[in-house]
Structure formats: structure tokens, C-alpha cells
Amino acid sequence: MFDGEAIARRQVLSFLAMLRKIARENETAIVLLDHPSVRGMADGSGTANSADWRNSVRAMLHLSDADKSDPDLRDLEVKKSNYGRAGEKIKLRSNGLTFVPVQLANRIGSDRPPPLNLGDRN
Numbered sequence: 001m002f003d004g005e006a007i008a009r010r011q012v013l014s015f016l017a018m019l020r021k022i023a024r025e026n027e028t029a030i031v032l033l034d035h036p037s038v039r040g041m042a043d044g045s046g047t048a049n050s051a052d053w054r055n056s057v058r059a060m061l062h063l064s065d066a067d068k069s070d071p072d073l074r075d076l077e078v079k080k081s082n083y084g085r086a087g088e089k090i091k092l093r094s095n096g097l098t099f100v101p102v103q104l105a106n107r108i109g110s111d112r113p114p115p116l117n118l119g120d121r122n
Contacts, residue, residue, distance in 0.1 A: 006049040016056045046079055058082045066091055
């Protein structure tokens with residue numbers, strides 16, 4: 001958890017460098033969640049805080065309301081991607097447990113969650 005000033009450049013860069021080191025040492029990805037600012041929500045950019053957050057990460061996704069009249073529908077959009085195409089968008093629907101792509105929700109029925117695979121419980 002980041003316990004610094006979100007707009008303090010040195011603190012942000014140090015925190016992200018520490019996370020990169022952890023990710024490399026463990027050969028994994030780290031996902032950061034951030035709530036957009038009022039301006040970021042109003043203009044649809046999904047941004048918040050300092051530009052150093054956006055400039056120091058490989059990818060940025062934005063989850064937003066797709067349709068104000070449908071509280072279960074969301075858009076997930078790629079805002080930044082160093083290794084892919086920005087601007088890609090997928091519609092997601094809540095099934096009460098998680099968000100799933102609309103095409104999948106339509107196939108399985110959005111009134112029930114998909115079956116969970118919890119592995120062999122023996």
C-alpha cells in the first residue's frame with residue numbers, strides 16, 4: 001500500500017521502482033488499483049494524481065459505467081499499453097459474483113454466476 005503523497009514525484013517513482021524490483025525477483029506482474037479524480041471521471045481519461053503514475057507503468061486500464069441505465073454493465077478500456085494496442089474496449093456484465101465479457105454473460109445467462117472450478121478438494 002502506498003503511504004506517501006500521490007503527487008510527490010520522488011515518492012511515486014521510488015514506490016514504483018520498489019514494486020518493479022519485487023515483480024522482477026518473483027517473475028510476476030503487479031496490478032495497482034486507483035480511483036480516478038473528478039476530472040478523470042468527467043473527461044473519461046480515468047486519470048488521477050500525478051502523471052508519474054501513468055508514465056512509470058507499462059499499461060493502464062480504465063473501468064467505467066457503459067450505460068447509466070444499466071448498473072450491471074461496464075466498459076474496460078486499454079488506456080495505455082507498451083506492448084499492445086491502446087483503445088481496445090470490452091463490455092463487461094456483472095453476474096452477481098464477478099464481471100464477465102458480455103458475450104460470455106449472454107451465453108451462460110447473466111442471472112447466475114459461472115461455475116467455479118475450485119480444483120480437486122479431496
